[in-house]
Amino acid sequence: MKVADIVGGIIGILIGLFALWEGAKMPADVVMKIGPSFFPNMLGALLILFSMVLIVNAVRGRSKGKVEPYRLSDKGVQRGLITLAAGSVFVLVVEPIGFIPTAIVFLTFMMRVMGKRSPLLLAVTPALITAAVWLVFEKVLVLSMPAGVLADYL
Amino acid sequence: MDFNWSLMFASYATVFSPGVLFIICVGITAGIVIGSLPGLTATMGVALLVPLTFGRPPLESLAMLIGIYCGAMYGGSISAILIRTPGTPAAAATILEGYPMARRGEAGRALSMALFASFFGGVCGALIMTFASPIVSGFALEFGPVEYFALAIFGLSVIVSISGRSLVKGMMSAVFGLLISSIGFDPISGFPRFTFGMMEMMEGPPFIPTLIGLFAVSEVFNEVQKTGQLQQLKAKVDRFLPTWEDIKHCFKHLCRSSVIGTFIGSIPGAGGDIAAFVSYGQAKRTSKHPERFGHGQIEGLAASESANNACSGGAMIPLLSLGVPGDAVTAVLLGAFIIQGLQPGPMLYKENIDIVYQIFASMMLAQFAMLFIGMAGIRLFAKVILVDRAILTPTIFVLSMVGAFAMRSNIFDVYTTLAFGILGYVMMRYDYPLSPILLALILGPMAEANLRRAMVISSGDPSILVSRPIAVGLMVLAVVSLLMSIRGQKQVEARLAEMEQAFEKEITD
Numbered sequence: 001m002k003v004a005d006i007v008g009g010i011i012g013i014l015i016g017l018f019a020l021w022e023g024a025k026m027p028a029d030v031v032m033k034i035g036p037s038f039f040p041n042m043l044g045a046l047l048i049l050f051s052m053v054l055i056v057n058a059v060r061g062r063s064k065g066k067v068e069p070y071r072l073s074d075k076g077v078q079r080g081l082i083t084l085a086a087g088s089v090f091v092l093v094v095e096p097i098g099f100i101p102t103a104i105v106f107l108t109f110m111m112r113v114m115g116k117r118s119p120l121l122l123a124v125t126p127a128l129i130t131a132a133v134w135l136v137f138e139k140v141l142v143l144s145m146p147a148g149v150l151a152d153y154l
Numbered sequence: 155m156d157f158n159w160s161l162m163f164a165s166y167a168t169v170f171s172p173g174v175l176f177i178i179c180v181g182i183t184a185g186i187v188i189g190s191l192p193g194l195t196a197t198m199g200v201a202l203l204v205p206l207t208f209g210r211p212p213l214e215s216l217a218m219l220i221g222i223y224c225g226a227m228y229g230g231s232i233s234a235i236l237i238r239t240p241g242t243p244a245a246a247a248t249i250l251e252g253y254p255m256a257r258r259g260e261a262g263r264a265l266s267m268a269l270f271a272s273f274f275g276g277v278c279g280a281l282i283m284t285f286a287s288p289i290v291s292g293f294a295l296e297f298g299p300v301e302y303f304a305l306a307i308f309g310l311s312v313i314v315s316i317s318g319r320s321l322v323k324g325m326m327s328a329v330f331g332l333l334i335s336s337i338g339f340d341p342i343s344g345f346p347r348f349t350f351g352m353m354e355m356m357e358g359p360p361f362i363p364t365l366i367g368l369f370a371v372s373e374v375f376n377e378v379q380k381t382g383q384l385q386q387l388k389a390k391v392d393r394f395l396p397t398w399e400d401i402k403h404c405f406k407h408l409c410r411s412s413v414i415g416t417f418i419g420s421i422p423g424a425g426g427d428i429a430a431f432v433s434y435g436q437a438k439r440t441s442k443h444p445e446r447f448g449h450g451q452i453e454g455l456a457a458s459e460s461a462n463n464a465c466s467g468g469a470m471i472p473l474l475s476l477g478v479p480g481d482a483v484t485a486v487l488l489g490a491f492i493i494q495g496l497q498p499g500p501m502l503y504k505e506n507i508d509i510v511y512q513i514f515a516s517m518m519l520a521q522f523a524m525l526f527i528g529m530a531g532i533r534l535f536a537k538v539i540l541v542d543r544a545i546l547t548p549t550i551f552v553l554s555m556v557g558a559f560a561m562r563s564n565i566f567d568v569y570t571t572l573a574f575g576i577l578g579y580v581m582m583r584y585d586y587p588l589s590p591i592l593l594a595l596i597l598g599p600m601a602e603a604n605l606r607r608a609m610v611i612s613s614g615d616p617s618i619l620v621s622r623p624i625a626v627g628l629m630v631l632a633v634v635s636l637l638m639s640i641r642g643q644k645q646v647e648a649r650l651a652e653m654e655q656a657f658e659k660e661i662t663d
Contacts, residue, residue: 143563
């Protein structure tokens, strides 16, 4: 956790500095004394302060808890990264391609990644889940979902 | 504010209609299922299912979400007892006694007591909420910007004190959450802050997508990394309600823990997990045989379960009467209220008093529905925890994205959800608590807007902040709570380590 805490502290300091830098560009308020920059400035300063405390604690060996190191050879880590990639593709294509095809492909792919091998299961389950979600949102709750390429048929 | 009995009866009559009762039962069932699945918390359940209530009438929507909330609080105990994995963080204390009981072959006894204790705690919480909320709100009608600012500061100070293992990380989470809450138009002058020139950022990060990301998507990333099947204990679920002897034996603990749970729930920021651990500790301290705790003592189980369910009633008190959520789930509920066009707080009592009393009635009926559904489905729910993760986890991801999109049909909300999902996962992995962010998102704008309003009234004179007795009292409480949390942090750490040791010992035995 020591290295992680130092990195976390540095990220905190950078975010705090960014808040201060942005705050400096905000206009001052003459009536109330505290303008739009008051909160961001105060929070930026506090974040920097706490981040420094975290770093100092880490350097002095007072970090708490343990964290499993990331190993790319680890199957779990691989699944995590694949999910991140698949999830990113999902959000990028769900609007142009549409909810139904995107969800079916995503669910099939992810079930395969998570160890499902049966072709029947992989063929039927994602379609059923997608149909159920679509019916509930689009037909029961009348909330629009991205139609995408199926716009003419739905 | 006087309690309106005739409105109370009328509200019970309204809620007692088949439509609303049905929706409460749907909520309870969904809640128990979500709660019993490890990794799916009550917060996540409510966040994930809020989109299902878009476009429904306010009473139906809120009744369903209250059902999910109460059901999930109880559901957490099922997996805690059967697979020594708390379904929700609030059920962590239940493992300590529930699992040893199940291993001893008393799973039925443990599950039935968990259900009864949840019901008992829930009813006490709902009763206290019904009678306390109008009093608090009457009091809150006198609140001005100074008092609201002080209240937000008090809420924030409590968040910090409950940040668990590392106080510094809890502080960092809270400050980071406050910074996120300052994105968008400044509440007084309308100056756009941290928007990066994007139109979508002008109103700040959308609330529901943010919390679906933080609490549901982050869990998906967490879940896909785990391997191995859950091992369910070969449990014989042979009873639906505890015996009269067990109830009599635990009655004192049930009453005390329900009051403790409601009280802790009503403190802005403190949730079911704290209520359960405090009540469990209290039951252990006052027991004639504290050495038996950890080996399957039924009163320990009754204490933690009644406390975490009582907490839900308690957490609704500040939400309804002050507009300040008592815990993470009620923070999500606040979002649901706003979607329905209702602003919780003292004005809700002025403008929508009927809805307030209907919520009281829904909360009470939800407890009875939970008892009956729990009794009827106890065997089935015991099997739910074995549902296939390879199907469930990707489905949660899809539901999260659909839910985020459905509110405004805006793809930006889907991007926000994924971004906050990644952020939430990274923060969880490195031990930064997530709940402070959620509460900071609500308390931050409240603190800032009211501070600046107060400054407008006083023409920039900061002494206005100490000019009102309630505000001074709340700020003193905030300082006391901060000092106590800093002083008590070592004790909290020691207690957490002790609990973890007991838990690890339990697992290795």
